[in-house]
Amino acid sequence: MTTPARPANRHHKRPRGEGQWALGFREPLNKNEENKKNDDGLNVRQRIIDIYSKRGFDSIDPADLRGRFRWFGLYTQRKPGIDGGKTAILEPEELDDRYFMLRVRIDGGQLSLEQLRVIADISNDYARGTADITDRQNVQFHWIEIESVPDIWERLESVGLSTTEACGDTPRVIIGCPVAGIDAEETIDGRDQIRDIYDRYIGDQAFSNLPRKFKTAISGCAAHCTVHEINDIAFVGVELADGTKGFDVWVGGGLSTNPMLGKRLGAFVSPERVHEVWAGVASVFRDYGYRRLRHRARIKFLVHDWGAEKFREVLEKEYLGYALPDGPSPELPRGGRRDHVGVFPQHDGNFYVGFAPRVGRVSGDQLHLIADIAERHGSRRVAATVEQKMVILDVAPDQVKSMVAELEAADLQVNPSTFRRQTMACTGIEYCKLAIIETKASASRLIDELEARLPDFTDPLTINVNGCPNSCARIQVADIGLKGQLVVDGDGNQVEGYQIHLGGSIGVNPGFGRKVRGLKATAADLPDYIERVARNFDSQKKEGETFAEWVQRAEEADLK
Structure with a gap:
């Protein structure tokens, strides 16, 4: 798709110096932008094949190691034995191990058995048996050596899988309903649109230097399982009054340390135009997105400042060259849990x-x-x-x-x-250089404890465990969101623990929940805390009331 020329400065009113390309600010304003300007991240693939995999870890250029490697799903993992108190103190080279996490894209989530077995073999042959399923339908390996990467790529690509742009300032994996095409209740099957975007644009240098990561969801699932409200761009299945099916488009959702819900553009997108609209939105982000400060570089900040109406105007006039028809809001998600267990x-x-x-x-x-x-x-x-x-x-x-x-x-x-079904955990300090506490094993033990203590508890209750403030495990939209940090126990010792967010939700009544002043728990005290709050909810809930709804009216004493 060709991009029409854009006028110099008609739309944006922020002060100069945000690094927006469309306004003529092409000079890099931070180290990340400088690295991307120096060399496109996609170019690192050949260096991995020709140089680094042959000469080993010590041959890797630091700008590739902690930057461009991400364009192919590679992050150095955390060196064992470094406690969470040192996460923000040590230099990257002090945290780096000589092994990598490698993320495999599974766009849309569906796999043939041949693909699944290739992933399993790579896990056993190269990753010490590791293979974590993420909350974006990826698979993550650990303990990967740089020497192994070319063979891993060959195996993945032989069955149609890839690590291209699985990380980095790129269009990341496109999530979709795992039962698309077969679900008896779905509005529309979005698999063709996912494949179309993947084939056209993933690995294309037109979109390989975005201000930050760009997360996409495309689904017609009646349960809204792809949580469209918290994606950078989402296409949600809708049906017009005459029976025509297509998509409602949302932009600007995201969590991390400054969470925002996506905004509807109010436009109906026919299936054959989804790829054009996706490319248009990605182009707006590329050209008008803020590149000066990394923590303000996600598209959600641009959408927040412009508003949905202006964003749609720029998209239509400067990038699409045509007006999109107005369309309906999606139906509310079907009752119960937004999953397929x-x-x-x-x-x-x-x-x-x-x-x-x-x-x-x-x-x-x-x-x-x-x-x-x-x-x-x-x-x-x-x-x-x-x-x-x-x-x-x-x-x-x-x-x-x-x-x-x-x-x-x-x-x-x-x-x-409920606890096995609805507890999620990020990677945590075991492998992640940003983490402060351990997560996976702690969350697994928590499930066992809660099942033993509350065997008759059956209400939906999401418990999301995160090892740092970045919200990879979506803590702000969980019933109980646990943000890992170091806390002081009753004996005055600094130990692993959590700041607790309560009553977050998406769907019918979306919101980021309630913060109760000083509400923290040590990892050891966490089962006691959740048992107490769950029992309070169980005894006080009204007919049909959800945990998130109860939290909004509960007394603070019942939440502590």
Whole structure:
């Protein structure tokens, strides 16, 4: 798509010096922008193949190591033994281990069994058995050596997978409904649009130097499982009064340390124009996005300053060259949980079976087992969800019972407790250089504790555990959001703990929840705290009242 010429300064009123290309500010204003100007991140692939994989870790240029490697999904992982108190003190080279996290894109979330087995083999051959499912449908390996990367790429690409732009200031993985195309209740199947954007634009230098990361969701799911409200751009399935189906477009959602909900542009996008609108929005971000300060460089800040009406005007007049028709808001999400855990009918008479690993942590052996269970029961594909869970698709009615039994025997719960089903955790201090506390093992222990203490608790309750303030695990929109930090225990010792956010939600009544002054808990005290609050909710809730709704009216004493 060609981009029309833009007038010099008609739309933007912020002070000079935000680094917006469209206003003529092309000189880099920070180290990250300088590195990107010096060399496009996509160019690092050939250096990895030709130089770094042959000469080893010590040959890697620091600007590639802590910058451009991200354009192909590579981050150095945290050196073991460095406590969380040193996270913000040490220099990057002091935190870096000689191993990498490698993120694999799974755009739309669905995988063939062949693809799943390739991921499983890479996990076992190169990643010490690690394979975490993220809340954006990626798989993350750990313990990857630079010498192994070219062979890993060859294996992934042989089955249509990639790590291209899995990280960096780029269009990251495009999330989609894991049961798109088969869900009996979906509004529209968004898989073609995901593939179209991927094929046209991922790896294209037109979009490989954005101000910051750019997260996309495309789905017609009736449960709104892709949490469109907190993506940089989201296309949500809608139906016009005459039965025409298409998408409602949202922009400017995101969490981290300054959370904002996305805004509807109020425009109806027909399926064949989704890729044009996506490219137009990405281009607005590229050209008008703020590049001076990294913490203000996400598109949400531009959308907040401009407003939806102005953003749409710039998009239509300067980038699309045509006006989009107005369209309806999406239907509210169907009742209950916004996930796909359990057994549900497909529109073709088969079923899909969703199950819950522990906080997304699986292994190469487990992935092989999942592939074997699926194949034995006649399925040829699976999917990852945005809740760190998995789904097996296309299960014949007479195969469901046996499949459920085999999954649950492997501790892959199809009928999990609320706590197993709705607890998520980020990577944490085990591997992440930004983390302050450990998360995955702590969250798994928390699930066990809560299941033992509250065996009859069945209400939806999301518990999201984050190892730092950056909200990779979406703490602000959880019923109970746990932001990792060091806290002081009753004996005056500094220990791992959490600042607690309560009553966040998206959907019918979206919001970032309630902060109660001084509400913190040590990791050791956390099960006691959640048990206490859950019991207060259970005894005080009104008919049909959600936890988030209760939090808004509860007395502070009942939240502590």
